[in-house]
Amino acid sequence: MNKPWFDKIRKIKPYVPGEQPNKSNVIKLNTNECPYPPSPMVKKALRDYDTDKLRLYPSFECNELKDILAETYNVCRNNIFLGNGSDEVIALCFQTFFNSDMPILIPDITYSFYDVWCDLYNIKYEQILLDDSFKIKKEDYLKKNGGVVIANPNAPVGKYMELCELEEIINYNKDSIVIIDEAYIDFGGKSAISLIDKYDNLVVVHTFSKSRALAGIRLGYAMCGEDLIGYLEAVKNSFNSYTVNSLTQAVAIACAKDREYFESCRQKIIKTRERVVYELSKMGFETIQSMSNFIFTTNPKIKASFIFDELKKQNIFVRYFNKPRINEYLRVTIGTDDEMDLFIEALKKIINYYF
Amino acid sequence: MNKPWFDKIRKIKPYVPGEQPNKSNVIKLNTNECPYPPSPMVKKALRDYDTDKLRLYPSFECNELKDILAETYNVCRNNIFLGNGSDEVIALCFQTFFNSDMPILIPDITYSFYDVWCDLYNIKYEQILLDDSFKIKKEDYLKKNGGVVIANPNAPVGKYMELCELEEIINYNKDSIVIIDEAYIDFGGKSAISLIDKYDNLVVVHTFSKSRALAGIRLGYAMCGEDLIGYLEAVKNSFNSYTVNSLTQAVAIACAKDREYFESCRQKIIKTRERVVYELSKMGFETIQSMSNFIFTTNPKIKASFIFDELKKQNIFVRYFNKPRINEYLRVTIGTDDEMDLFIEALKKIINYYF
Numbered sequence: 147m148n149k150p151w152f153d154k155i156r157k158i159k160p161y162v163p164g165e166q167p168n169k170s171n172v173i174k175l176n177t178n179e180c181p182y183p184p185s186p187m188v189k190k191a192l193r194d195y196d197t198d199k200l201r202l203y204p205s206f207e208c209n210e211l212k213d214i215l216a217e218t219y220n221v222c223r224n225n226i227f228l229g230n231g232s233d234e235v236i237a238l239c240f241q242t243f244f245n246s247d248m249p250i251l252i253p254d255i256t257y258s259f260y261d262v263w264c265d266l267y268n269i270k271y272e273q274i275l276l277d278d279s280f281k282i283k284k285e286d287y288l289k290k291n292g293g294v295v296i297a298n299p300n301a302p303v304g305k306y307m308e309l310c311e312l313e314e315i316i317n318y319n320k321d322s323i324v325i326i327d328e329a330y331i332d333f334g335g336k337s338a339i340s341l342i343d344k345y346d347n348l349v350v351v352h353t354f355s356k357s358r359a360l361a362g363i364r365l366g367y368a369m370c371g372e373d374l375i376g377y378l379e380a381v382k383n384s385f386n387s388y389t390v391n392s393l394t395q396a397v398a399i400a401c402a403k404d405r406e407y408f409e410s411c412r413q414k415i416i417k418t419r420e421r422v423v424y425e426l427s428k429m430g431f432e433t434i435q436s437m438s439n440f441i442f443t444t445n446p447k448i449k450a451s452f453i454f455d456e457l458k459k460q461n462i463f464v465r466y467f468n469k470p471r472i473n474e475y476l477r478v479t480i481g482t483d484d485e486m487d488l489f490i491e492a493l494k495k496i497i498n499y500y501f
Numbered sequence: 502m503n504k505p506w507f508d509k510i511r512k513i514k515p516y517v518p519g520e521q522p523n524k525s526n527v528i529k530l531n532t533n534e535c536p537y538p539p540s541p542m543v544k545k546a547l548r549d550y551d552t553d554k555l556r557l558y559p560s561f562e563c564n565e566l567k568d569i570l571a572e573t574y575n576v577c578r579n580n581i582f583l584g585n586g587s588d589e590v591i592a593l594c595f596q597t598f599f600n601s602d603m604p605i606l607i608p609d610i611t612y613s614f615y616d617v618w619c620d621l622y623n624i625k626y627e628q629i630l631l632d633d634s635f636k637i638k639k640e641d642y643l644k645k646n647g648g649v650v651i652a653n654p655n656a657p658v659g660k661y662m663e664l665c666e667l668e669e670i671i672n673y674n675k676d677s678i679v680i681i682d683e684a685y686i687d688f689g690g691k692s693a694i695s696l697i698d699k700y701d702n703l704v705v706v707h708t709f710s711k712s713r714a715l716a717g718i719r720l721g722y723a724m725c726g727e728d729l730i731g732y733l734e735a736v737k738n739s740f741n742s743y744t745v746n747s748l749t750q751a752v753a754i755a756c757a758k759d760r761e762y763f764e765s766c767r768q769k770i771i772k773t774r775e776r777v778v779y780e781l782s783k784m785g786f787e788t789i790q791s792m793s794n795f796i797f798t799t800n801p802k803i804k805a806s807f808i809f810d811e812l813k814k815q816n817i818f819v820r821y822f823n824k825p826r827i828n829e830y831l832r833v834t835i836g837t838d839d840e841m842d843l844f845i846e847a848l849k850k851i852i853n854y855y856f
Contacts, residue, residue, distance in 0.1 A: 159735065188555065201534055201535045205521070206521050237740050347506050393717070
């Protein structure tokens with residue numbers, strides 16, 4: 147190996163996303179996508195799109211999209227920051243808002259990208275233990291810090307924190323930025339967006355990848371006070387001026403307008419989730435109470451890694467994290483009722499085989 | 502102003518992109534977009550796209566798109582890195598490859614995002630003067646450095662550097678990464694891609710925004726040896742796993758397949774450029790020899806800022822940089838023949854009025 151430039155470049159260990167199997171006939175319950183197609187309005191928007199316009203740069207301000215989101219959440223256009231998926235939005239938030247010598251606080255079990263971003267941007271962080279029931283203890287976040295990040299509901303456990311508890315954390319940390327990652331809030335939780343007028347240190351992040359069934363277009367957004375939007379835009383515009391392309395804007399506008407479809411989708415997923423949790427309990431699984439489009443479940447009698455491998459052999463993909471404290475759990479995305487029936491049937495067979 | 506979090510966050514001065522006028526009936530010659538629509542295959546690709554698939558994350562590897570580009574440029578799939586516009590690609594290159602204490606070398610007059618990225622990532626840089634004819638002098642780049650970035654043709658002047666001169670720079674700097682930004686190479690220049698097998702320190706960056714008429718989809722790509730691809734992917738995957746969305750992939754595949762349309766577009770633009778340069782010379786303008794889809798032109802008898810303002814009043818947008826050495830020049834994107842005729846007519850009127 148002769149790489150004379152080796153010392154001048156950056157070597158890093160990246161985040162590893164969930165497996166994307168190439169095979170067809172797979173039941174894909176491993177990356178928390180929506181099992182239902184996006185709103186029919188999306189198809190229409192693409193069909194009607196004037197492709198000649200693609201020769202031009204996208205709208206820089208994205209005002210049409212911002213206005214629809216503003217209306218949806220009862221905020222102002224100037225409270226919205228858009229990005230190429232909520233991963234980009236949160237990464238840019240980390241880069242902008244966490245710039246002190248004090249460590250930011252994140253739960254020890256949470257979205258596994260947070261500590262990767264800390265490493266990327268040289269941000270000190272402290273991982274705060276969830277309690278034994280995988281609950282975030284609010285008291286632990288009432289201390290000096292460089293910032294706070296909480297996923298609510300928390301991934302990959304699915305547990306939801308009540309808004310009044312969250313508000314205590316936000317209120318205590320008025321001298322830090324508190325990011326609430328609400329990727330899964332539409333599956334039963336109450337959003338903290340209502341608090342952004344009250345707290346200028348609060349940033350709430352949402353995504354089109356889960357409840358809006360548009361993981362393929364990559365769109366996420368942050369909502370916060372105008373001051374923070376300004377700093378965030380400045381960093382973003384020092385990185386990449388046009389992060390949300392024209393087709394993404396057109397598709398997202400069509401999707402956001404169709405509130406009825408959105409409602410029916412999320413209600414279906416919640417209903418299926420509750421049924422699956424009940425079915426699993428009958429088979430001896432213990433499932434963390436979920437307010438997400440996934441569940442986190444364990445069977446005290448069978449190794450999670452074994453179930454994971456066996457399901458995979460049957461082309462059913464779920465997510466397994468080989469990490470301390472959670473290596474006896476499986477994270478299972480809620481699919482359609484048919485998919486979940488096949489999942490439960492497969493589990494039954496595995497259990498029968500095991501004993 | 503009471504912002505208790507103020508000291509903990511990052512304050513930055515962003516890059517300012519070219520103006521995007523909201524009015525219609527505008528002749529937009531200010532952001533180097535292609536005046537022709539994208540390939541008709543793009544329309545077909547969008548019309549045929551199965552929108553139900555948008556519920557899923559995009560392909561992580563983007564192999565179908567990479568394979569078509571690999572075939573186009575006679576490289577391997579593993580020599581290609583894709584990103585959300587060439588701005589993102591170059592930003593990630595800066596973050597990955599420029600990580601030493603030595604300054605990177607960039608021309609003093611060049612794409613104005615380079616020094617913005619240096620500031621964003623705390624990269625030291627030295628701006629090397631172009632000569633009085635706005636030529637990059639290769640000798641100036643044959644010295645110790647933390648990296649080299651050269652736009653070829655260079656923006657906003659449009660001047661092209663011969664490949665043999667460029668190769669001397671690449672060859673001398675085997676212990677640094679040399680980035681050649683070829684956003685405008687398709688308008689008459691010879692690409693350095695042929696050199697990536699020979700030099701493992703070379704990175705060549707292209708975009709779909711100019712010659713491929715797809716600024717709206719945001720797609721750029723870097724081509725380099727597999728070693729560098731690996732380090733670049735690691736940084737990218739620590740930032741955002743899915744930067745190129747599903748629709749962008751589908752549209753870009755359709756576009757890249759249509760080589761005939763691509764050829765005819767760029768030939769038309771080259772032809773119009775040469776005609777416009779000739780017409781301008783008859784009016785007393787002096788134009789830097791351009792191998793781009795824009796020209797950099799000055800009239801010794803009229804202030805550039807005056808012409809800029811007067812054109813704007815007539816809804817003709819060109820680009821003016823109020824910076825030392827270039828504040829008597831206008832950068833004018835090559836539009837359709839009709840657009841350029843209107844531009845020349847407008848200039849004639851301005852000149853007549855001025856004298």
